[in-house]
Amino acid sequence: MKGKSLPVSYRLAVTSRVLAAVLGGYLVAALASVSLSLWLPMARAEAVVIGMMTSFLAYLVAVLWCFACRSAWQAWLGLIVPSLLLAALSGLAYWMGHR
Amino acid sequence: MKEGFRQAMAWLHTWAGLVFGWLLFAIFLTGTLAYFKDEISHWMQPEIPARAVTSEASLTLAQEYLQQHAAGASRWLIDLPDAREPGLSVRWQQAPAKPGERGQFTEKRLDPQTGAEVQGRETRGGDFFYRFHFQLQMPYPWGRWLSTIAAMVMFVALISGIITHKKIFKDFFTFRPRKGQRSWLDGHNAVGVLVLPFHLMITYSSLVIFMTMVMPASILAAYEGDERVFFDEVFPASSTPEPAGKPAQLTALASLLEQAHERWSGGGVGRLTVNNPGDANASVVLVRDGVDRVVHDFGSALTFNGVTGQILGTTPERPLPLAIAGAFYGLHMGHFAGPVLRWLYFICGLAGTAMIGTGLVIWLGKRQLKHAKSAVMPFELRLVEVLNIASMSGLLVAVAAFFCANRLLPLDMAGRADWEVNSFFIAWGLSVLHAMVRRGRAAWVDQLVLAALLFCAVPLLNAMTTPYHLGATLILGDWAMAGFDLTCLGSGVFLAWAAWKMQRSGQTERVPRKQRAQSIALDRGPY
Numbered sequence: 001m002k003g004k005s006l007p008v009s010y011r012l013a014v015t016s017r018v019l020a021a022v023l024g025g026y027l028v029a030a031l032a033s034v035s036l037s038l039w040l041p042m043a044r045a046e047a048v049v050i051g052m053m054t055s056f057l058a059y060l061v062a063v064l065w066c067f068a069c070r071s072a073w074q075a076w077l078g079l080i081v082p083s084l085l086l087a088a089l090s091g092l093a094y095w096m097g098h099r
Numbered sequence: 100m101k102e103g104f105r106q107a108m109a110w111l112h113t114w115a116g117l118v119f120g121w122l123l124f125a126i127f128l129t130g131t132l133a134y135f136k137d138e139i140s141h142w143m144q145p146e147i148p149a150r151a152v153t154s155e156a157s158l159t160l161a162q163e164y165l166q167q168h169a170a171g172a173s174r175w176l177i178d179l180p181d182a183r184e185p186g187l188s189v190r191w192q193q194a195p196a197k198p199g200e201r202g203q204f205t206e207k208r209l210d211p212q213t214g215a216e217v218q219g220r221e222t223r224g225g226d227f228f229y230r231f232h233f234q235l236q237m238p239y240p241w242g243r244w245l246s247t248i249a250a251m252v253m254f255v256a257l258i259s260g261i262i263t264h265k266k267i268f269k270d271f272f273t274f275r276p277r278k279g280q281r282s283w284l285d286g287h288n289a290v291g292v293l294v295l296p297f298h299l300m301i302t303y304s305s306l307v308i309f310m311t312m313v314m315p316a317s318i319l320a321a322y323e324g325d326e327r328v329f330f331d332e333v334f335p336a337s338s339t340p341e342p343a344g345k346p347a348q349l350t351a352l353a354s355l356l357e358q359a360h361e362r363w364s365g366g367g368v369g370r371l372t373v374n375n376p377g378d379a380n381a382s383v384v385l386v387r388d389g390v391d392r393v394v395h396d397f398g399s400a401l402t403f404n405g406v407t408g409q410i411l412g413t414t415p416e417r418p419l420p421l422a423i424a425g426a427f428y429g430l431h432m433g434h435f436a437g438p439v440l441r442w443l444y445f446i447c448g449l450a451g452t453a454m455i456g457t458g459l460v461i462w463l464g465k466r467q468l469k470h471a472k473s474a475v476m477p478f479e480l481r482l483v484e485v486l487n488i489a490s491m492s493g494l495l496v497a498v499a500a501f502f503c504a505n506r507l508l509p510l511d512m513a514g515r516a517d518w519e520v521n522s523f524f525i526a527w528g529l530s531v532l533h534a535m536v537r538r539g540r541a542a543w544v545d546q547l548v549l550a551a552l553l554f555c556a557v558p559l560l561n562a563m564t565t566p567y568h569l570g571a572t573l574i575l576g577d578w579a580m581a582g583f584d585l586t587c588l589g590s591g592v593f594l595a596w597a598a599w600k601m602q603r604s605g606q607t608e609r610v611p612r613k614q615r616a617q618s619i620a621l622d623r624g625p626y
Contacts, residue, residue, distance in 0.1 A: 034317045037318075052318075
């Protein structure tokens with residue numbers, strides 16, 4: 001890992017992946033916990049606790065994904081798609097609950 | 100990062116481990132020490148005697164003391180002694196001057212056998228390590244956030260490490276000593292794999308402990324932004340009745356213990372709260388001590404009428420998801436662990452610390468080999484070296500300095516407890532400076548020798564400044580006291596051995612360095 005041998009593009013790609021893993025991963029984890037807490041058929045407090053406990057596993061998978069996939073763009077795409085899905089699911093549950 | 104999946108995971112493992120390794124080493128070491136929090140506190144306050152007494156007897160003494168000294172208080176809190184924490188502590192809160200304000204608290208420690216007040220030296224005790232483990236001596240809530248972030252990084256490093264290390268069971272019994280870098284890698288894998296269930300449990304549970312702080316989105320969504328409703332549902336608070344204004348004789352508290360034992364099928368009482376003592380509307384809340392089971396039940400309590408002794412209420416059983424979260428909490432804290440299990444926790448914690456430490460050494464060793472021939476090390480490698488030395492051997496020096504300060508600082512010194520903590524951080528800071536001045540291996544040897552000397556000095560200082568030396572405590576059977584001295588002595592001997600090994604391998608390395616560099620280049624793994 002000597003500084004001179006690494007091109008700027010590589011460094012930017014790594015930075016982009018790190019940002020995707022930390023911020024995007026947190027977003028996926030938080031949205032997963034929200035969807036679970038709204039969809040699980042059990043008392044509210046219990047569903048919230050399960051949602052929070054599961055969120056760290058979602059975070060873990062998201063981080064691993066960000067470094068396992070082929071490119072930084074793919075890393076972001078792989079987080080944005082599930083985020084949108086989970087956000088839609090949460091929104092649906094929220095809307096159904098308030099109808 | 101165009102390589103395969105395993106290479107990508109190795110890269111993640113390497114860099115996540117490096118960036119958070121130093122912090123994680125400190126978190127793991129202080130957390131490991133915190134498993135013996137009560138024993139450390141006992142050693143650091145030797146004035147408070149360890150005595151075998153029954154809960155009933157000490158509770159009766161506490162009630163007598165409080166009736167004499169705190170009859171007009173609005174609330175009494177009694178923490179009963181147990182096998183690990185021999186002190187009987189009573190606190191009382193005065194009725195607030197104005198409604199809505201918090202009344203003033205007074206705390207006294209009593210001798211559980213005579214009921215007389217005892218005064219221990221001013222110290223943070225084992226609580227210092229416990230708090231540092233998750234607060235990192237930072238203001239609330241930054242330390243908790245940072246330690247939880249470190250836990251998440253640890254989780255990622257663990258799982259990516261498992262993926263990287265493909266021959267996990269084949270390599271299980273592989274250890275090739277005296278092979279330099281290869282031995283470090285074998286050691287890293289061995290301590291990692293041998294107690295892998297512990298590593299996974301301790302890391303994941305630390306996230307569960309602070310989940311409401313770091314992952315509040317689901318609470319906010321399900322409770323429409325009002326977190327308080329969630330906490331009220333999860334931890335139903337016992338409401339305190341208003342005093343009636345009519346005096347009435349408080350029931351004998353010791354008799355309530357029996358009822359609690361029966362209700363909890365043998366579970367013991369940790370703390371009693373007496374609301375409105377001496378009033379007709381007195382109530383007594385008994386909180387379970389949690390020593391008898393793994394699942395930590397927040398606020399599992401029985402409420403009694405303080406005058407008649409009749410049971411008023413009990414907290415309901417927890418639903419399964421909350422019990423699972425409580426189990427992770429309980430497993431992490433290990434309150435339920437007896438002596439054997441507690442030592443096992445301690446050893447697993449040390450293994451985790453060693454895993455992090457060996458990982459940091461491997462990172463540097465691999466890269467140093469490339470610069471073995473040149474006279475100057477690149478800045479980033481030198482930085483990692485300084486941080487490695489200060490975060491590992493420097494921290495050990497600091498821990499030993501903290502213990503020594505407890506015996507050396509004058510007993511009546513102002514701000515004594517703070518100065519103990521200061522000596523910890525001063526020693527740690529000096530170790531950074533020392534590592535910057537001295538070159539790599541010499542700095543390691545110096546600091547390991549110093550840590551060894553300080554740890555060996557701990558039992559000696561104890562013998563010189565208190566009457567509780569090993570000869571006395573071993574005969575008395577005060578195992579917490581004796582065990583502490585012996586553990587320090589053992590640590591000192593081990594560190595001296597480590598320093599000696601380090602010194603020797605430094606001497607042999609100068610001759611066949613070239614040869615060795617080649618042999619390692621052959622089996623350079625994915626790390």
